[in-house]
Amino acid sequence: MRAIPATRGPRGAPPPPPPLAALLQSNALLDDAALAGATPLRADVLVLGGGGAGAAAALAAAGAGRQVILATKLRMGDSNTVMAEGGIQAAIGPEDSLQHHFDDTLRGGHNSADPHLVKQLVTDGPAVIRWLIGLGMHFDLEKEAGLGARLLRKKAGGTTVPRILSHRDVTGLEMMRVLREAVELHPRITVMNRCPAVELLSDDAGACVGAVLYDLEHRRFLLLRSPAVILATGGSGRLHLGGFPTSNHYGATADGLVLAYRMGARLRDLDSFQYHPTGVAWPAPLAGGLISEAVRSAGAWLVNGHGQRFVDELLARDIVAAAILREIAEGRGVTRGGRVGVFLDTPGLLARQPDLLETRLTGLKHLAHKAGFDPRREPFLVAPTLHYQNGGAVIDPQGETTIPGLYAAGEVSGGVHGRNRLMGNALLEIISFGRRAGAHAAARPVAAYSRGGIEHVHRWQRALAAAGLPRAPRAPLLYPDYAPFSLRQHAAA
Numbered sequence: 001m002r003a004i005p006a007t008r009g010p011r012g013a014p015p016p017p018p019p020l021a022a023l024l025q026s027n028a029l030l031d032d033a034a035l036a037g038a039t040p041l042r043a044d045v046l047v048l049g050g051g052g053a054g055a056a057a058a059l060a061a062a063g064a065g066r067q068v069i070l071a072t073k074l075r076m077g078d079s080n081t082v083m084a085e086g087g088i089q090a091a092i093g094p095e096d097s098l099q100h101h102f103d104d105t106l107r108g109g110h111n112s113a114d115p116h117l118v119k120q121l122v123t124d125g126p127a128v129i130r131w132l133i134g135l136g137m138h139f140d141l142e143k144e145a146g147l148g149a150r151l152l153r154k155k156a157g158g159t160t161v162p163r164i165l166s167h168r169d170v171t172g173l174e175m176m177r178v179l180r181e182a183v184e185l186h187p188r189i190t191v192m193n194r195c196p197a198v199e200l201l202s203d204d205a206g207a208c209v210g211a212v213l214y215d216l217e218h219r220r221f222l223l224l225r226s227p228a229v230i231l232a233t234g235g236s237g238r239l240h241l242g243g244f245p246t247s248n249h250y251g252a253t254a255d256g257l258v259l260a261y262r263m264g265a266r267l268r269d270l271d272s273f274q275y276h277p278t279g280v281a282w283p284a285p286l287a288g289g290l291i292s293e294a295v296r297s298a299g300a301w302l303v304n305g306h307g308q309r310f311v312d313e314l315l316a317r318d319i320v321a322a323a324i325l326r327e328i329a330e331g332r333g334v335t336r337g338g339r340v341g342v343f344l345d346t347p348g349l350l351a352r353q354p355d356l357l358e359t360r361l362t363g364l365k366h367l368a369h370k371a372g373f374d375p376r377r378e379p380f381l382v383a384p385t386l387h388y389q390n391g392g393a394v395i396d397p398q399g400e401t402t403i404p405g406l407y408a409a410g411e412v413s414g415g416v417h418g419r420n421r422l423m424g425n426a427l428l429e430i431i432s433f434g435r436r437a438g439a440h441a442a443a444r445p446v447a448a449y450s451r452g453g454i455e456h457v458h459r460w461q462r463a464l465a466a467a468g469l470p471r472a473p474r475a476p477l478l479y480p481d482y483a484p485f486s487l488r489q490h491a492a493a
């Protein structure tokens with residue numbers, strides 16, 4: 001059991017940002033008394049999280065004949081996945097190859113990704129697209145001379161060939177539509193909405209054997225025993241690290257990292273987060289919301305307060321975001337309503353390609369409508385927004401963490417992208433590794449059921465005391481710290 005000292009991360013790695021470090025070092029939400037009254041349940045495979053990774057994992061495990069429970073904090077599909085816009089990468093074009101995809105991904109992550117995981121990711125790409133089409137997902141098509149239609153491929157920042165497949169600029173919505181349908185119709189999957197995981201269960205050997213859920217509707221704890229638990233709880237944008245706004249959904253509060261770490265799982269790259277270059281900077285109510293990379297991919301320029309382009313818009317995200325922050329810091333930004341940013345030149349783009357708004361950039365059209373202006377006449381003011389958790393739980397190519405019985409897939413895991421993610425690789429990751437984790441978890445012997453409990457929490461509390469750390473605050477957070485929610489008060493009411 002390791003608590004992170006304030007000045008140094010695990011194994012000498014750079015430390016996580018202080019608010020995340022504080023959460024990782026925090027005390028558990030529950031104690032033995034809460035467990036004593038908990039309602040017992042069982043599953044062959046327990047999936048935590050109702051986004052893309054959780055859905056893919058549940059479908060794979062159920063497809064292998066297991067009884068699956070998918071428990072999620074909000075409702076099935078309320079997630080970052082449903083908000084994804086630009087698209088998904090897969091090397092399917094004639095000018096592309098798995099090697100190109102592998103090289104681009106490693107380079108985009110500054111050679112810090114785990115090459116075994118990257119190999120698995122890119123190799124799975126074409127099969128993932130076939131699987132999604134089989135579920136009924138629609139992708140944008142283009143005409144091919146003499147051959148009818150083929151999947152439209154677009155270029156993403158940091159890639160050498162066009163490899164992004166999309167459904168307009170609402171790809172995640174379309175993906176989640178088919179995943180949710182498949183999950184909810186599957187006879188071996190039970191979905192438990194509004195039942196966040198508040199702790200994992202461990203056995204005497206330190207394996208993960210289930211989780212404690214809190215049923216928000218009935219205000220009761222559930223003791224869910226399972227020989228395999230898949231963490232698919234997503235990211236941590238709602239921690240607003242560095243004081244940035246975020247593109248993330250309300251439930252992105254790092255719960256999976258907290259639960260895995262308390263049980264002793266290794267985590268990696270926890271100091272590394274992606275700030276998407278084009279978050280809305282103004283109007284204030286929309287601040288942090290995303291303007292998809294699809295807009296830059298279609299040819300929109302970034303322009304500073306002097307009317308100059310200052311960066312190649314299709315470089316990797318971290319480079320473009322840093323360039324915007326430099327323009328702002330050096331006084332070449334644009335201020336509107338007290339918010340500073342640079343312009344995303346949608347009038348220029350839409351003058352060059354007038355039909356884009358109706359055909360491919362429908363998300364942008366809706367956003368402009370909400371903002372109350374015409375993007376053909378006015379540019380968006382943009383600035384970087386906290387977008388993606390690069391690091392997370394260390395996994396092997398089957399999605400297993402360093403704790404037996406505990407799997408992780410999607411944004412909660414680390415190593416697939418290293419310290420920077422290319423656009424489109426997250427949507428590929430959640431299906432590729434979600435399915436891998438689900439299939440591998442399904443292969444665990446069901447006989448491995450054990451009583452399990454929260455002995456790891458007791459050890460953790462002793463470690464906190466020995467390190468002189470306070471027994472408050474408590475985590476997982478479950479909701480952003482500006483939400484009026486306290487589990488203890490809720491459960492006591």
Ligand SMILES: Cc1cc2nc3c(=O)[nH]c(=O)nc-3n(C[C@H](O)[C@H](O)[C@H](O)COP(=O)(O)OP(=O)(O)OC[C@H]3O[C@@H](n4cnc5c(N)ncnc54)[C@H](O)[C@@H]3O)c2cc1C
Pocket residue numbers: 048049050051052053054071072073074075077078079080081082083084085086087088089171172195196197198232233234235247248249251252253255256290387388409410411412423424425426427428430476478
């Ligand atoms: C606005 C936006 C646009 C994006 N666009 C793209 C794109 O074009 N291409 C791309 O590749 N990637 C994109 N991404 C990134 C990508 O969408 C996400 O990284 C990915 O979908 C994460 O999937 P996930 O299943 O790991 O997590 P999520 O989809 O976030 O799902 C996590 C789930 O876990 C649940 N949960 C959280 N805590 C608990 C708990 N304690 N107990 C139980 N359940 C819990 C949540 O409620 C949620 O249902 C985008 C992200 C955002 C925010």
